[in-house]
Amino acid sequence: MTALLPAAGRAAMAWKNGGGVTREIVCFPAGAGMADFTWRVSLAEVAADGPFSVFPEVERTLTLVEGAGMDLTVGGRRRLVDAPYVPQDLPGDEPTDCRLLDGPVVNLNVMWRRGAPAPTVAVVRGRLGLRAAHALIVALDEGGSADVDGVRLARHDALLLTGEDATLHAHGPTAVVGLSP
Numbered sequence: 001m002t003a004l005l006p007a008a009g010r011a012a013m014a015w016k017n018g019g020g021v022t023r024e025i026v027c028f029p030a031g032a033g034m035a036d037f038t039w040r041v042s043l044a045e046v047a048a049d050g051p052f053s054v055f056p057e058v059e060r061t062l063t064l065v066e067g068a069g070m071d072l073t074v075g076g077r078r079r080l081v082d083a084p085y086v087p088q089d090l091p092g093d094e095p096t097d098c099r100l101l102d103g104p105v106v107n108l109n110v111m112w113r114r115g116a117p118a119p120t121v122a123v124v125r126g127r128l129g130l131r132a133a134h135a136l137i138v139a140l141d142e143g144g145s146a147d148v149d150g151v152r153l154a155r156h157d158a159l160l161l162t163g164e165d166a167t168l169h170a171h172g173p174t175a176v177v178g179l180s181p
Helices: none
Strands: 002-005 020-028 039-046 058-066 070-074 077-081 088-091 096-100 105-113 120-139 146-148 151-153 158-178
Touching: 020 120, 020 158, 058 120, 070 088, 077 088, 105 120, 120 146, 120 151, 151 158
Parallel strands: none
Antiparallel strands: 002 158, 020 039, 039 105, 058 088, 058 105, 070 077, 070 096, 120 158, 146 151, 146 158
């Protein structure tokens, strides 16, 4: 089974601190809120300097998709996030402060509860065979797109695969998030 998750259908949810918005792509279990998801994938728009929300017992993989980047302080340690399309693991429950390097950014944000199987996150280009895949495919780049077995994905569109074989043709940077079945 596959499910197309178009970018146009996502509602923007303001952050608790007002520093940006997040647009949820998919979560498990379906319909779960911020307090009870097992895993969650979203695109976060960071519009201003300030703290990230703290999520107890949550891990995250953050991937810079648009913008110059961020200078983060995570649990008192500096972490520069300025390379686009490079997934970076961060603890979701450590205080994190953000200073934007040169204006707003958009990040792909994959979060999961500790103790649950960790999703894998890779950004690919080219052709990739996905066998019996439980994965989320997200087209990341403005100029590029992706095609999964004839289903075309425009910028920020996603396709959820649940146990099928598929072939991804990534014409631009495309995230492949491996999920546990």
